[in-house]
Amino acid sequence: MLAGPIERAARLLPQLDSMSRTRQIEVYFAIKQLLWGFFCKLVIADKLALISSDIFGRTEQSSAAILLIGLLMYSFQIYFDFYGYSTIAIATARLFGVQVMENFKHPFLASSLVEFWHRWHISLSTWFRDYVYLPIAYKFKPIYSFTLVVLMVFVLIGLWHGTSPNFVIWGGVHGVLYIVGRLTVRFRRRLWRSVLHGNFQQLLRGIQAVFVFVLVSLTWVFFAVPGLKDAIAVLRRVFSGDLLSTLGSIGGVFMRFDYVSYVACAIIIFIIDSLGIIRAVIETVPVNKTEITKELVVINSFAILMLLTGDIGSRGFIYLRF
Numbered sequence: 254m255l256a257g258p259i260e261r262a263a264r265l266l267p268q269l270d271s272m273s274r275t276r277q278i279e280v281y282f283a284i285k286q287l288l289w290g291f292f293c294k295l296v297i298a299d300k301l302a303l304i305s306s307d308i309f310g311r312t313e314q315s316s317a318a319i320l321l322i323g324l325l326m327y328s329f330q331i332y333f334d335f336y337g338y339s340t341i342a343i344a345t346a347r348l349f350g351v352q353v354m355e356n357f358k359h360p361f362l363a364s365s366l367v368e369f370w371h372r373w374h375i376s377l378s379t380w381f382r383d384y385v386y387l388p389i390a391y392k393f394k395p396i397y398s399f400t401l402v403v404l405m406v407f408v409l410i411g412l413w414h415g416t417s418p419n420f421v422i423w424g425g426v427h428g429v430l431y432i433v434g435r436l437t438v439r440f441r442r443r444l445w446r447s448v449l450h451g452n453f454q455q456l457l458r459g460i461q462a463v464f465v466f467v468l469v470s471l472t473w474v475f476f477a478v479p480g481l482k483d484a485i486a487v488l489r490r491v492f493s494g495d496l497l498s499t500l501g502s503i504g505g506v507f508m509r510f511d512y513v514s515y516v517a518c519a520i521i522i523f524i525i526d527s528l529g530i531i532r533a534v535i536e537t538v539p540v541n542k543t544e545i546t547k548e549l550v551v552i553n554s555f556a557i558l559m560l561l562t563g564d565i566g567s568r569g570f571i572y573l574r575f
Contacts, residue, residue: 295563
């Protein structure tokens, strides 16, 4: 409850007051959901942590391209870590018949930073919207309420993670990018509609999603690197102009078969989850022997893979540090 989903009292307390015996089918769904949450944490997040920790443990020896790869890996790591945590929390509540709000809606598919914050840590962002932004914004003129209050809210979101300057700067950067995105959204839509049509609109959305993912990944440097000077040094290295000339050095990271397998597994799982296949499996009730057999194969495959490859007990959840 401290990290998320941060449920509202108006939704949570009535459920606690009227708790009854949990239906067996809900327990079945919750167990599958728990397994998925543990898989995201132990198999995906903790394995990617080996790559990012290796890279950021020797930043001075790493090239611009390798540091960028490290940030992209850390972005997936923190997502699957926190997504797994939230899923475990939601599934645990579900075991007792309590429904907790969804905390993530595929944030890396967002085509703008504004959309990203509508999909990432939803319980936190909506809490700040309702209890900080809206009450203050009503008392100011629209343009000032939007720019100043939004910036203040994101700085507070940074402080929510901790009092380190890294978190304050991270929040401020996201606040500035969010403001720019909101102020230019209409102009950008008119521009792209006048230039592109039909299927090109979907292609553009895909390109924008990749751009937003890279942009968000760059800001995670303030989480991945503890010191502010070190974080700025990493960004300077990435933007030094040596990125293209050091692309060949990436091979040094992916010469290891285990690193390649971790990245490949993360990408495959990310695609499967983005297509809604995981949710469909979790919420499906097998109605005949064939469907039961298929579901048991999937469930046991995930369980065996987690037991064989998961770093069980080796790493805590990232968000419990904040």
